[in-house]
Amino acid sequence: MKLDLLLRNADIITMDDRRPHATSLGIWQGRIVGLDNELDGLDAAQVMDLDGATVTPGFIDAHCHTTWFGLGLGEVDVSAARGLDELYAMLETDMATVGTTDAEKPAGQDTKWLMATGFSQQNHDGQFPDIVALDRITGERPLFMRHNSGHMAVVNTAALRLAGALSPSFPDPDGGVIVRDSNGRPTGLVQETAQELVQQLILPYSIADIEDALDRATRLYASEGITSFTEAGVGGGWIGHSPSELAAYQRAAANGRLHARAQVMPVLDVLHALNGHGSDSSAAAPKGLDLGISTGFGNDYLSLGPTKVFLDGSLLGETAAVSHEFCSHGQKDNTGNVGYFQAEPAQLRERIEAAYAAGWSIAAHAIGDRAIDLAIDIIADCQATYGPRTVPNRIEHASMTRPDQLARLATADIAVTPQASFFREGGDGMRTSLGHDRLPWAYRAASFLEAGVTLAGSSDRPVADGNVLRGMQAFVDRRTDSGAVFGNPDERLTPRQALDIYTTGAAATTGTMNIKGSLTPGKLADFTVLSASPLDAPDIGALEVLATAVGGGFTYQATAAEFQHAALTRRSSSGGHRLMVTTEDGLPVR
Known part of the structure; x- marks a missing residue:
């Protein structure tokens, strides 16, 4: 038997209580086949000497909104604004580019919307935008600016007019509120299911748009060590983006543009x-x-x-x-x-x-x-x-x-x-x-x-x-x-508990503990390589992700310089050895 990949000289945190630690890990056909002495005498097509870097089970995000996140990467991000004047300036800048790009217009839609993401009143001393100011900036271009909670949005008069919701007598939908002032005029804030009144004018996004969003989002996931995630709501309601959202997931997976395993909740x-x-x-x-x-x-x-x-x-x-x-x-x-x-x-x-x-x-x-x-x-x-x-x-x-x-x-x-x-x-x-x-x-x-x-x-x-x-x-x-x-x-x-809930805990919650969550022989070869151990790092958030693999195939690898810097940092305190990554021919591998 010849392994596809052999990791050596690593600090492997298996999250398996029967064998909590190892220094070598072997992979064949997308699965873990053994650890340490179980690999004695086996050759491998690719050998990676990790010079003491830490290997953990791949991270699992058990609740996220990947399509929404990926689409937002192509929208106006107002999350960095502090104070409404800064937010207004960001919207004005985007309005000045109208006509130079169709990025804000979902495929198949005639109206060019101003789409913004990342708003929170917490960044503006508890204040929400003034609809009069928004109308001055946007004119007749409809605005949809999603609150970072996802449970409300800020819109302008043009959007409310298109939705037919301007009249003081327009009823609130079940489970939602069109927020109005004391005179019955909409303030521009729509809560919960009231968002759908505006969203239905934008939706559905095309399968191609969603596939692009999944590609963008999961590439970033891979760079952060995420190998699996659960998409918490697709296909309808105010959280979905198309009745064909699952088809977009299938197409992204078939085209190699889904860079992490996905569990999808309709x-x-x-x-x-x-x-x-x-x-x-x-x-x-x-x-x-x-x-x-x-x-x-x-x-x-x-x-x-x-x-x-x-x-x-x-x-x-x-x-x-x-x-x-x-x-x-x-x-x-x-x-x-x-x-x-x-x-x-x-x-x-x-x-x-x-x-x-x-x-x-x-x-x-x-x-x-x-x-x-x-x-x-x-x-x-x-x-x-x-x-x-x-x-x-x-x-x-x-x-x-x-x-x-x-x-x-x-x-x-x-x-x-x-x-x-x-x-x-x-x-x-x-x-x-x-x-x-x-x-x-x-x-x-x-x-x-x-x-x-x-x-x-x-x-x-x-x-x-x-x-x-x-x-x-x-x-x-x-x-x-x-x-x-x-x-x-x-x-x-504790750090150990924190690592556990993103690996074994998330695997148990998603019903996949038999194939994920720990680096155990027979399970999927999903792993993350870190610059140091999260179990004793003074700041876990400051650790670097050096590589991410799904089924033994790398979805992300840091540059050789980044690997070397991480190795030098470890050697400065522990006297490790030089990073060596080779193929069966002895050639260096990036």
């Missing part, structure tokens, strides 16, 4: 009644995709995950369904504001049960503790009636979790995906909204693990920073922009 909105045989389901109206496809369909590279359903809104937008009203702050009076559900609870239960009965696992977006109660109740009842699922049921975010809910989550075997990446930019604002008494409930981590709840590392990108190494550091220190520790300091994770 939103519950796109499931529909299937008129199969009467004995096929005990539910009165089984829901699914055509041909009866459901959770688990696909292969090791691209598969369907749970169906995604929104129960409530966001903490940043103060639309999450909470049991105690948000705190008033500044000029904002939150008296009586406990957020809201995206639909009536009875309706949400009916739709979720129908999907579950048809074979779907459930990923319930539930941020407020009232929404988490509803999610646990529905999922636990579904499991009792129809049995457990191979791909776990999940609660996305689980941002405000009361102490009494921890045991219920563990008993129901429901996984959770909170994001530490929110702490840095949004933590101080959330502390103000939540108040001192409830802050310990927010974005738990250690207490989930202590209660026996499966915890997955994730980013919610582009809502927050998607860099996994910085995400790990955020779980370890929980620091906000001001330097304060967000929430309960006891919720901080």
